[in-house]
Amino acid sequence: MPTLSRLEEAARELHTVLTDTSLGACVPRTGEYGSLVVSDSLEPEDVRKAVREAVRLAREDNAVLVLALLGHGFTSPQQTDLRFMVAGSSADSPISAVDVGGLLAEAVDEAGVEGVIALIDTCYSGGAMPDTGRIAGGVRSGQARLSVLTAAAADQQARGMRLTRALVRLLREGLAGAGAKVRVDGLLTGGLRERIVGQVIGRFEYDNDPFAQEDLWLARNVRFAPGATGGVVGPVGWQALEEAVTMWQAEKCLPAPLTRPVLEDLYGFVRQPEAVDAGDRSWHGRVTQLVGTLVECVRTVTLLNNVLAEVMSSDLLRTARQVSGLPHEAEGAELLRDLVEYAAVRAPREDEHPWRAPARFVAALVQTSGSDTAVARLREWARDLGVVTEFNDAVAEFTRKRQQDELRLVVSLAGALTDWPEEVEAWLLGAGGRLPAHERFLCETADRIGTSRAIGAALAWARGLLPATRQLENVDVAAPAHLIASWQPEEAPVDRRLLGVNHDVVVRWSGRMDPLNENAEMNDAARKALRHMVGCVSTPVEWIGASVLNDRQAFERDLMTGRYDTAVGIDHHPDALPDVLEQLLPYAPVILWPRPGSPPDRGWLRPLVHRHWHTLPEGLALAYRKRWSREHDGCVTCLGDVRTVWHDEAWLEFCRPFE
Incomplete structure (x- = not known):
């Protein structure tokens, strides 16, 4: 592996910040295996001994252990388990390096250790996540806490010690909105992602200790007033x-x-x-x-x-x-x-x-x-x-x-299993009555035009149920993944105008309405994610790139283990977008991606979403209208170039009878 010219400088700066009593407040140690181990002649056992000594002292003090691994790392072919490299390590010899996941699992399972915070700045560091089953089945029966911050995805290289350097700067400058303490949470990862490009900064959290006296915090926040x-x-x-x-x-x-x-x-x-x-x-x-x-x-x-x-x-x-x-x-x-x-x-x-x-x-x-x-x-x-x-x-x-806002027309295209539906269903919510009004509308033709006409018929039906003083403005269109990926329902022609001209259209996934699936667990997970997102000060979007989607098996595992526990943003327009959405939709309550034909440069999407996040999804309706007008002329990128499928609390409540 090539020499990491900034490694020692980054390690010493991080150690200085973490042992600063006004910042990281960690206790510095000296000796053969002190709190900073920097050497070009380390063996795997040296790393293990240093960690064992730190774990022993943390256990004696009932303290939180902060462990940072900086340097080279690799994953074996067909595997994502990270190996931390030392002097004699070789990428074709896993035994010559240190199993990071196993190291963390052992450290967090030690009785008396109040918790472990791990900072992993290596290539492929997304593979550092330990097996939660190993922790749950350990000496402490899983009653432990672990937070892991990683510099790159499991299939991605990390360069220039970017994570460590950005983290040092952030801790010295403080983190807006974090309160008195900086934690390894969405706010911290969001701040790091704004500073680091070309690498997927990730985090993992395991919290199963009901007797913890204080939550895990990494440093004091100097920006707290x-x-x-x-x-x-x-x-x-x-x-x-x-x-x-x-x-x-x-x-x-x-x-x-x-x-x-x-x-x-x-x-x-x-x-x-x-x-x-x-x-x-x-x-x-x-x-x-x-x-x-x-x-x-x-x-x-x-x-x-x-x-x-x-x-x-x-x-x-x-x-x-x-x-x-x-x-x-x-x-x-x-x-x-x-x-x-x-x-x-x-x-x-x-x-x-x-x-x-x-x-x-x-x-x-x-x-x-x-x-x-x-x-x-x-x-x-x-x-x-x-x-x-x-x-x-x-x-x-x-x-x-x-x-x-309570008055909404829900139009479902759930019957469109492979192409366009033969009929659409409609529900009118908020018009009074114990149950929402419900009706079916046949499509004259099973295509885009027939579907648009059926939606127009549903609108006319809904208007007929309302008194003249009430006007229908909100329309929810529920569709399967393949239509969500290829169709913009607000552009459906209805009564000489596009649907989105006079109505605020929100796209939903019809899979949450499928009575053949057991959706209760999926919807409860979405409710939990939404509650978490409400409390986020930063933009709670987990961004994924092409490298993540190239390994669909690993991506599915990340979804199943809860790595993507907030909104998910796809920073490009994948060729297989319907398949990607089909995989993502059961897990993420909110998904965003760029409109087809938008600029391929991914640098515009994240800051755009960050700037407008707290106007969504309502702000999209206005953005789409502006995109159709002359105001869009000369506009390279705008909010109107963002597509989304959005499931809020109101939608999940509507879906409850289908669970």
Whole structure:
């Protein structure tokens, strides 16, 4: 194997970060098998002895073991088990190298070790995942915890110690949204994937220890705002106030922590006459306004916690954030505080009342919670702030939107086993009644045109069931994999226009409606994945390239073992897309891929999805309309070039009777 010129430098930098008490907080060790082993004459037994010594000390201290393997690695033909190479190792001699999966399985099975975090920066490091059956059947009966971070897929080379170098930079700079600790989770892998191109950064997590006192964390997060810790002001308010105070009086510093009494005392101080002339008068007004806003934010948070105590939850807050139009970055470590603060400090525009955005967020909370008793008390809050009109308008707007979102036409093409269906089925949801209305529509011809006409007939049928005051906007089209891969249902011609012109079309997979399959387990796994994705700060998409799809057997194993536990993005348009979708759809609730004919360069897709993720899937309908218009002229790539099949909680509930 060629010399790795950056290996020793990368290893020493990683060791420095991990043993920094303010970052990795690992205990450094010296001696023959210290915490950093760098040598060009190692034998496999040297690696095993070093790990055994580290495991022994971790066991004695009831500590978490962090193990990093940097260098060359290989997998044997027809196998994916990673072998870590030392001085005398040869790719044609597995016994000359170290079995990484076995090494990790033994380390995590040692009683007393609180957990193992493994960082594997070698070629083919995706093969480092240990056999979970071996862990489950070990001394601890599987009651152990393991997190593995890998530099490349099991069939992919890693170059330039990219994973280690990017990880060192990220830990030194901190990770936005991670809170006080950085963990080997979707947020960390997402941050690394944004920094590393040409390699598939992966992770594996095994957590089966019900007695763990603390979750596995890799390092302290330097981007966590220590100034706000223990106070009532979050990072957004702290940053804005600190900047304003500095511009007002450069020598002034904010007291920390900003508790409620301290904040109220500060508000009293800045309103005194002598404070006006103490510094830059133009910035004094900004400081006064900000402190007053933050005081009111604290009161608002207290009120909401009291009024909505029975229904307040993280899911409720995130849904209200989305409904009210606040961006995803408004979510912070303390959801309610940070959302209210963002709405009051960052969201207001110059041409509107400064409390309009918070009023919309509070209205969204009321409407989403379904608490009728809360409306009157929160309307008093809005009256005191002078935004009762804005509050009432928002409540009415969100109520109409909820009713509109609940009204959906589901069109199923499940009978299209190999080509186009001979009939389509339709259900009208949200129109009232105990059960959704249901009807079948024959296709005049079993082709694209006949299917489009049957969909048009289903639309006419649905309109006939609705009062004149209600308009159908949402259409779910459920189709088998081969049609999902080749057909854009929003472009189906219906009544002289394309279906997607007047309707928001979402593509679903009809396989979840198949009563011949036992879909309950599959749908429950999708529900779990969706709940996990809601809590992700970064874009929860696992990207796969052509190298992954070339080994379909290994890919199937990864799917079965839960490696792809969030949304899945295909970074190219495979020739065998129907087969790929057929393989993926039972596992992933959300799948994305580029539209046929879009630019083959894969570099545009990931940042595009990352930028628009929190508008999906609703944002796709508008993007497709723009793609049909002249606005798309001269556009190289846009959101309209992204295809997706999307299964949300509402769809899974619709599918429950078919399970």
